[in-house]
Amino acid sequence: MAYDYGSTPEPVSLVEQAVETARASVPPEKLILGISAPTKMAESIITKVGIAKRYNLDGIAIWRLGLVTGEIWGALRVTVIPRR
Incomplete structure (x- = not known):
């Protein structure tokens, strides 16, 4: 989970630590x-997507889609490959 650490945006090191902890018990493809999204800037979203890619996770989930700005959608369009 890349949110609810109490800061905005969440520290990358804590997000990576959470991913590493989860991967210790669960395969990355799961x-x-x-x-x-409400607390993120486009650059922060790209960084979080990069973490998901670097750790070979199955993907990302955006919380509170109704609040995603046009800037964030633009960042996602150039960073994320949608599933078909």
């Missing part, structure tokens, strides 16, 4: 990284 994990997705939850990202809270």
Whole structure:
């Protein structure tokens, strides 16, 4: 989970630590990284997507889709490959 650490945006080191902890018990293909869009800037979203890619997670989930800005959608369009 890449949200609810109490800071905005969440520290990358803590998100990576959470992913590493989860991967110790669960295969990466069964994990997705939850990202809270309301507290994120486009650069932060790209960083979190990069963590999901680097750790070979199954994907990402955006929390509170109704609050995603156009800037964040633009960042996601160039960073994320949608499933078909």
